[in-house]
Amino acid sequence: MDRTAPATHSGHDELLIARLYGDDVDDAERARALDLMADCRECAGLFADLGAIAVVTAALPAPTRPRDFTLTEKDAVRLRHQRRARRPAILGAGLRRSFGGSLAALGLAGALMTGAVSLLGGAGSAVTTLAAPDYRAGAPEVANGASQGDLAVDGTASASPVAVMGPRETSAGVGTTGGKEATAQPSAPAALPVSSSQLALATQGSGSTEAAAQPSAPAALPVSSSQLAVAPQGSGSLYSGGSTGNVTDSPNEPSRGGADARLVWLLGFGTLFGIGVAILILPWALRRRGRGTRL
């Protein structure tokens, strides 16, 4: 057989020969490797060398050990003590991981949910804003949502709801829609002696209602107690109206209270997440730092 000169061997796949020696080839590769070995002297020599080296490696003599590794009684006592000490540590580590993981998961889930609610709530408010009636125009629909007994006029829970008045007629009726400010219109302050709380409730949308009542002094109106205008829209938007001594004050910015609440929740969940992560990684960080100091 006329084998090729070593000069052409440089282009041959030596790894393939090594894989053939290690029996790590498929049929096609085996055939190719065998062809190489049949045609190239160097490839055949490589295969033979790998075999010789493996034989010598397997028979490599053991080096003499520098010392005896048997344990002394003192070692045994120390190791038994470590074994006892490690059991609670292992248990503690398990509890710590579970607790930290749970806190972190809870915090993350809560933060995500709060964020999602915040986004959805914002979108809901925006939609409702577009659909909301203009209370300043005195739209009677405002009254439609107010049920009897929701409002006590003259201190009596009379059957005459204040809802018969539009917001324009209501001296301190305040309605806000979405981001739109609806100022209270003190059109006929004297016409309505309201001695108790005055409530104009405009229910639009199906969200939950939050109301913040603020007492207002009866300066311009004989309003003795709080005035409350609640226009729940979308999801839990909070509208507060009325201010001390001036019923014509406009309500505060819409949704501000809700945003504050969400921010508080977000911070709470974020803190929870942070504590959980800290519980998880703090021992590792301390160990790493200690190791770094030692070495």
Add this chain to the structure above:
Amino acid sequence: MADGRAVTEAPAGDASRADALGQGVDLALVEEALRGRLEAFNQLVTRHQDHLFALVYRLVPDRDQAADVVQEAFFSAYRNLASFRGGSVRGWLGRIAVNGALDLQRARRRRPSQPYPEFEDETWQPPAEDDEEPETRALTAERSKVLARALAELPFEQRNCIVLFDVEGYDYAEIAAIMRVEVGTVKSRIHRGRLALRQALAPDRELFRG
């Protein structure tokens, strides 16, 4: 040589019988050690310390560090004796020692301080056979020394795989589990390591031919 592993010439039946006997003795010693008898554990140490030191020294070619790893492996075995789940005590101790050696290698890689000392260890001598000719004995000694030096110069990933596969007789899957890599990676490291070993041994090739 189905998987490229060198075949030993010892009779298979005798070897397996001796292995079974040895494992039985090991298990009995573990039982005794679990009852608190330190002497039983020390008998285990005596039976396996040569093997463990040879194994670790091939992975960590520094005598002092290798000795520390082996000592720590026996400490760890004593501490965790209750977690031994049966099987081969030799294999269990070997895994503990190999993990210790790998930890040391990783630590050295993170903080490379100085390379391993020049491999001039005169204790790395094969045991002399009584019927060996002086010339053969000298050749065997020289061959082992050259090979050990070449092994020490390999990248440690390749060296670990070759030592565990060719010298210690672990299979691919066991090595993959110990090294926490894929079986394909182990195979690749062995093939490439063998090629690198051959390259390193090129000046002394005649020692290994014929």
